[in-house]
Amino acid sequence: MTMLEITGFEKRFTIHHLNKIMPAIKDINFSLKAAEFIGIVGKSGSGKSTILKSIYRTYLPDRGEILYNSAAFGKIDLSHITERQMLHLRKYEIGYVSQFLNVMPRTTCRQLVTNALLEMGSAASIAHEEAEKALAHFEIDPKLWDSYPNTFSGGEKLRLNIAMATVKKPRLLLLDEPTASLDYQSKLKVREIIEKLKANGTTLVGIFHDIEFMEGLCDKVYDMQTRTLTVTDKVGVGTES
Numbered sequence: 735m736t737m738l739e740i741t742g743f744e745k746r747f748t749i750h751h752l753n754k755i756m757p758a759i760k761d762i763n764f765s766l767k768a769a770e771f772i773g774i775v776g777k778s779g780s781g782k783s784t785i786l787k788s789i790y791r792t793y794l795p796d797r798g799e800i801l802y803n804s805a806a807f808g809k810i811d812l813s814h815i816t817e818r819q820m821l822h823l824r825k826y827e828i829g830y831v832s833q834f835l836n837v838m839p840r841t842t843c844r845q846l847v848t849n850a851l852l853e854m855g856s857a858a859s860i861a862h863e864e865a866e867k868a869l870a871h872f873e874i875d876p877k878l879w880d881s882y883p884n885t886f887s888g889g890e891k892l893r894l895n896i897a898m899a900t901v902k903k904p905r906l907l908l909l910d911e912p913t914a915s916l917d918y919q920s921k922l923k924v925r926e927i928i929e930k931l932k933a934n935g936t937t938l939v940g941i942f943h944d945i946e947f948m949e950g951l952c953d954k955v956y957d958m959q960t961r962t963l964t965v966t967d968k969v970g971v972g973t974e975s
């Protein structure tokens with residue numbers, strides 16, 4: 735089953751103070767099936783994050799379709815659904831992890847992960863238990879669990895961010911360099927979670943600076959420079975289109 739299909743995607747930005755329209759990316763085409771992981775590679779500024787933000791509907795495309803096979807609404811174009819539908823998808827189906835933690839102020843680390851589960855409809859006791867498991871998995875020091883994350887280190891914030899998104903076991907997970915400032919041990923923990931989610935049917939789109947991290951994890955790689963989609967056999971590669 736095709737889970738995500740991007741065709742003829744194009745995005746431009748209006749720079750108001752220069753009164754200019756800047757083309758960002760165009761002619762982006764790729765698709766992926768349920769439980770597949772696509773890695774997007776390309777140089778800085780080539781538009782990788784723009785694609786992820788457009789799937790999450792932070793940005794709207796100027797041309798093209800972003801078709802997603804939703805559990806709640808069937809096959810839909812993410813750029814044309816209502817705000818209400820998009821909010822539903824963000825809550826129940828689509829997760830987004832960036833390098834930056836953007837959370838409710840004055841909410842503890844433990845509450846943030848627990849709330850993520852509660853809003854999905856988990857029972858309170860299960861939400862508490864699963865939240866602790868996730869915090870422990872990402873090796874967030876238990877001394878920090880009841881603290882506000884605004885004072886956390888960069889790596890702690892990042893690990894909390896990943897815990898909050900992955901604990902929900904989303905149907906589609908968007909990863910925008912989530913391991914950027916993590917040490918090797920923490921990266922392995924992220925990899926472990928990605929493998930588990932994939933095995934449970936999560937479809938993933940990821941940007942990783944660290945090509946080695948993606949090795950053996952991605953089913954497909956989309957190269958922004960050559961606009962080609964490569965199907966990996968997880969050892970060697972063979973081009974699809």
Ligand SMILES: Nc1ncnc2c1ncn2[C@@H]1O[C@H](COP(=O)(O)OP(=O)(O)OP(=O)(O)O)[C@@H](O)[C@H]1O
Nearest residue numbers: 747748756758776777778779780781782783784785
């Ligand atoms: N909100 C915005 N307003 C104006 N220009 C933008 C906006 N967002 C992105 N851009 C521009 O679009 C282009 C693509 O940016 P994007 O962040 O998608 O690249 P990237 O490949 O993810 O880069 P990096 O690897 O450095 O994170 C860049 O030239 C950037 O300046």
